[in-house]
Structures are given as structure tokens and as C-alpha cells.
Amino acid sequence: MQNHIKSKLRFVSLSVITLTYFFVQHHPTFSPVVFWGLTLTGWAIEIVIYTWKGKKAEAFLAVNEQRLRVLDFIFVMGYMWVTGGVGESPYLILIYLGIASIGLYDEKRVGLLYSLLAVAILIAYDCGYTYFYKGMWGTSVYVLSHIFMLPVFGVMANLLIAHFQQIKKEEQTVLDELVTSLAKAIGSKDSYTLGHSTRVQMYSLALGKELGLSQEEMFTLKYGALLHDIGKIHISSAVLNKTGKLTEDEWLELKGHSMEGARIIGGLKKLKGVRDIILYHHEKYDGRGYPHGLQREEIPFLAAVVNVADSFDAMTSSRSYNKPKTIEEGMEEIRRCTGTQFHPTVAAAALSLYQKGKWPRFKQTDHCEEEEYTYDMV
Numbered sequence: 001m002q003n004h005i006k007s008k009l010r011f012v013s014l015s016v017i018t019l020t021y022f023f024v025q026h027h028p029t030f031s032p033v034v035f036w037g038l039t040l041t042g043w044a045i046e047i048v049i050y051t052w053k054g055k056k057a058e059a060f061l062a063v064n065e066q067r068l069r070v071l072d073f074i075f076v077m078g079y080m081w082v083t084g085g086v087g088e089s090p091y092l093i094l095i096y097l098g099i100a101s102i103g104l105y106d107e108k109r110v111g112l113l114y115s116l117l118a119v120a121i122l123i124a125y126d127c128g129y130t131y132f133y134k135g136m137w138g139t140s141v142y143v144l145s146h147i148f149m150l151p152v153f154g155v156m157a158n159l160l161i162a163h164f165q166q167i168k169k170e171e172q173t174v175l176d177e178l179v180t181s182l183a184k185a186i187g188s189k190d191s192y193t194l195g196h197s198t199r200v201q202m203y204s205l206a207l208g209k210e211l212g213l214s215q216e217e218m219f220t221l222k223y224g225a226l227l228h229d230i231g232k233i234h235i236s237s238a239v240l241n242k243t244g245k246l247t248e249d250e251w252l253e254l255k256g257h258s259m260e261g262a263r264i265i266g267g268l269k270k271l272k273g274v275r276d277i278i279l280y281h282h283e284k285y286d287g288r289g290y291p292h293g294l295q296r297e298e299i300p301f302l303a304a305v306v307n308v309a310d311s312f313d314a315m316t317s318s319r320s321y322n323k324p325k326t327i328e329e330g331m332e333e334i335r336r337c338t339g340t341q342f343h344p345t346v347a348a349a350a351l352s353l354y355q356k357g358k359w360p361r362f363k364q365t366d367h368c369e370e371e372e373y374t375y376d377m378v
């Protein structure tokens, strides 16, 4: 998560705690001077962090993120101590952790878990408190007012979540544009590969849906399928555009595109799954593929999905030196090569989609320059 978002989150979480104590100022040990002293100091620090922008601020926050988090926590603990918020402490600690956890894990369920835990501990604590002072089990009337406050925190947590979802959406758009630009870069060198990659993406997504992949896996598949041949940007045009049979050296150069593609994408940590698809999309189920000769479940599953989509498109695309197969013939080849080239589960999904009439269909272009053809090697 971006640092300025973290600092905003810190500001909001401390504000929530400050406001909460505003409501408990009737507590017997409450001291207005210390209360407002700490409140204003805390807010001032957070406002400075909140509004502080620029590269130096980014670097400072990146280095000191954990320390600032600990300082926040110490601030909250000190705050509780001076305001004597004994009864509310477990409740507020958990709320604080709940809010902070959204920032830490960016996951709704962790925040929700802390909130539920907060209710359980609040009631248990109140029961124990009542028993200790009144000698009877039961909750005090105050527990109700505290529980009624939980929706307020729920609303705030939801606002934060909505905010993060918006940020995530914006990041997604940037990533989409970046990946499309990369795909277009290879397209400017070799127009066939761009069309091929777009079709492979459609086939892969249809397969992913049929296989019931998670949303995250579908994202990885979407990018991996589109970029699977990005390494071809490194291959010489003479080899890429050669219509005749390739020499052994040329073939070796062409085969290097999966390693080269993985190297290009390798620096982007967020795209690790995509890198694996690019690196292993020419591996075969029986271990006769490249670059590492992985077999069966050693091959990342998403790479096996793209392998089927890639091979099908290579078989059925128009080629200047190879008559394209019909969709029916392509499906027959998938059936024939199940368990040798293709992962049986993926192949079965392709055949099932075809039988249900849900396999994507494209208008075939009438020319292409190249496609290395793993299928030919079966």
C-alpha cells in the first residue's frame, strides 16, 4: 500500500480513538489538561504526516513505517492510561487493531474478525467486571451503549474499505494500461503475435471460467495470456518473419523467448504469477517441453491453461506455410494430445466448453508471419 495512504489511515485511526475518549471524559480519573494535551499533540503529529508530501516524505515513511506504527500504539496506550479508560481499554485496543489491520492486510475479513472479537471481549470483560464488583454474573447497562457504538466504527471501516477499493481500482487501471502497452510493443514489431496473444487471452479466460479459477487467478491469467510471447520482442525480425523452416540455431533463438519474457517481467514483483505463465507456457505435461522440461503438476497450472489456449490458436490460425486446422480439428488434436502435451484437466475443460458451444470463435485473419509451433513438435 502506498505510504501516503498509510499515513492517512494512521490519522483516521487516531482520530477515531481521540473522539471515542471525548465521549468518556466523564470518567472519574479523567484529566482535561492531559486529555487535550495528548489529543492535540497526537493530532498535530498526524496532520503533519498526513499533509507531508514529496519524495523525501515517501522515503521517510518507507524507512520508518514500522516505527511510526509502534509510536501510534504507544500513543494510544499512553492515552488510555492518562484518561483512565480501564473499562474501555480492551474494546478500544481491538478497534484500533481492527482499523490498523485493514491497513496492514488490506482485507475486509481481518477487520471484521477484530470487530467481532471486540464485541465478544467487551461483553466478557463487562460480565467479569460486574461479577467482581457486584458479585453477580451479568452485563452492566454501559455495555449496551458501547455495543451501540460499534456500528459507527463499522461505518468508518466501510468508508476506509471503499477508499482502498477505489485505490485498488485505480492501480488496476494503471496495470491494465501498462500490460496493454507492453503487448502493443510486441505488436509493433510483429503484428501476428498481437492478434495471436489477444485470442490466447480470450481462450485462456474462457478456460479459467470453466475451471472455476479465483478472481486473483483470473487476473494473473488475463495478463499472463496477453504477455505470454512478450519475449519475442528480443528475437530478430529475420527469424520472427521467416516463412520457411527454421535452422537449428534459429529455432534455439526462438525458444529463448520464454526465458527472455520472464526476464522482462521478472522485475515486477506484483506480476510473479504472470512471469511463471510466460516462463512455462511451452512446458508439456509429459516433460518434453521447454525451457526446463517440467512435467505434470510441476508445471504451474495457469501456464498449463495458457499452453492449451496457445497451442489451439497456433493450430487454427492462418499461416503462410501451414494450412490452418478447423476448430473441430483443433479440438480433436487437444483430445489426442491430452496427457502428453496438455494437462488433462485443462484439455477436458476445453472440450467441455466446445461441446457446450461456449468455446470463443474468431474470424481468422488471412495472413501471418510466424508462430513457433509447440504443437508441431508433439
Ligand SMILES: [Fe+2]
Binding pocket: 228, 229, 257, 281, 282, 372
Ligand atoms: Fe510462445
